[in-house]
Amino acid sequence: MVCFCFLVDQTRKVRKSKPAAGTCSRCGGGASVADMKTATRFCHVPFYSKSWKAIICTFCGAVLKSYA
Numbered sequence: 312m313v314c315f316c317f318l319v320d321q322t323r324k325v326r327k328s329k330p331a332a333g334t335c336s337r338c339g340g341g342a343s344v345a346d347m348k349t350a351t352r353f354c355h356v357p358f359y360s361k362s363w364k365a366i367i368c369t370f371c372g373a374v375l376k377s378y379a
């Protein structure tokens with residue numbers, strides 16, 4: 312029995328971002344609006360990816376708010 316945790320992995324990339332108003336609730340760093348791309352891989356073969364927008368912290372990378 313093989314655990315799926317070892318076969319499926321997900322990577323999150325910031326394609327582009329620009330400064331936005333607001334600060335991070337975790338570290339107080341500056342926020343920015345970012346175009347995100349999430350790629351899901353199964354056995355290291357990409358099979359699903361989606362693009363989404365989010366407000367992220369430029370300092371710690373926390374997602375403060377996301378848009379579908």
Ligand SMILES: [Zn+2]
Nearest residue numbers: 335338368371
């Ligand atoms: Zn932060």
